[in-house]
Each structure stands twice: as structure tokens, then as C-alpha cells.
Amino acid sequence: MALDLVNTVWREHGARMDQFDDLDGVRAWLSDHAMDHDVDGGGAGSGLEAVRDRLVRAREAVRDTLEGRGSAGLNDVLAHGSVRPMMRDGGPYELVVVDEPAWRPAWTAAAAFVRMMAERPSRVRPCAHPECVLWFLDVSKNGSRRWCSMESCGNRAKAGRFSRRHKTTG
Ligand SMILES: [Zn+2]
Numbered sequence: 743m744a745l746d747l748v749n750t751v752w753r754e755h756g757a758r759m760d761q762f763d764d765l766d767g768v769r770a771w772l773s774d775h776a777m778d779h780d781v782d783g784g785g786a787g788s789g790l791e792a793v794r795d796r797l798v799r800a801r802e803a804v805r806d807t808l809e810g811r812g813s814a815g816l817n818d819v820l821a822h823g824s825v826r827p828m829m830r831d832g833g834p835y836e837l838v839v840v841d842e843p844a845w846r847p848a849w850t851a852a853a854a855f856v857r858m859m860a861e862r863p864s865r866v867r868p869c870a871h872p873e874c875v876l877w878f879l880d881v882s883k884n885g886s887r888r889w890c891s892m893e894s895c896g897n898r899a900k901a902g903r904f905s906r907r908h909k910t911t912g
Pocket residue numbers: 869870871874875876889890891895
């Protein structure tokens with residue numbers, strides 16, 4: 743989920759695209775991650791705009807951490823919430839407590855990022871394609887995945903090698 747947040751920014755024909763430019767894109771992202779119920783229906787999209795603002799902050803904070811610019815921003819985001827362990831219906835349950843409802847999706851994504859970095863940090867990688875800005879979690883058995891997606895970047899890179907080879911031999 744955390745990398746899905748980072749990957750809401752991508753490049754298309756050299757231009758920077760942002761899924762969150764559009765509130766419908768924010769809504770779709772929340773829905774994909776089963777967090778659309780976290781947005782209050784409070785008219786004129788005000789709740790959604792507040793959620794977007796915090797998601798963008800969390801996204802930049804995660805990217806800063808990934809790209810070696812420090813984690814102060816990420817820790818600022820995380821300071822807006824915490825997990826309270828409790829028992830519910832006879833079983834353990836982790837209640838997420840945030841200081842403001844609009845922080846919940848951003849906090850949840852930031853916390854998921856920290857969990858991922860605790861579990862398999864060496865498997866969190868940028869796509870090897872020089873023009874791609876996407877990140878992925880390599881869950882392959884041997885850990886040798888290089889592309890965000892074989893269908894797009896993997897094949898683009900192969901096609902690039904292929905045409906270069908043809909130039910040098912032709
Ligand atoms: Zn890629």
C-alpha cells in the first residue's frame with residue numbers, strides 16, 4: 743500500500759503525471775485500499791481535499807525516505823496517529839487512533855511503509871528503467887526482480903537494448 747502511494751506519481755512521455763491532481767483519483771485510490779469509508783461526506787469535497795493534502799504529504803515523506811533525503815517528514819506524518827492494541831470480540835485487535843480523521847489514510851499508508859521496511863527492506867527497490875520513477879516490493883523467490891512491471895518497463899528496456907545492438911552491428 744505504501745508503494746502504491748508513491749506510485750501515484752509516474753512519468754508518461756516525459757511528463758510528470760499525478761493521480762491525486764484529480765479528486766476522483768484520490769477517491770479511486772482510497773477505494774482500492776478499502777479506505778473510502780474514512781472520508782466524511784461533508785459536502786463540497788472538503789473532507790476529501792483534506793485527505794488528499796495529507797496523502798500528498800505522506801507520499802513525499804515516503805519518497806524522501808526511499809531516496810535518501812531523511813525521514814523527518816515521515817516521522818511528522820506518523821506523529822499524527824498510533825496503534826492501540828485491544829481485545830475485541832474475544833480476539834486481539836489493533837485500533838488506529840489519529841488526531842484528526844483526515845489523517846487516517848495517510849497515517850495508515852505511512853505505517854504500512856515502516857512495517858515493510860522492518861520486514862524486507864532489501865526487497866524495496868526502484869524500477870531499473872532510467873525513465874521510470876516507480877517503486878516495487880520484490881516478492882520473487884530469488885529476489886532478482888528489476889522492473890516495476892515486465893509488461894511495460896521490462897519490455898521497454900529489452901526493446902532499447904535490442905535496438906542499440908542493431909545500431910552497433912548495422
Ligand atoms: Zn518501471
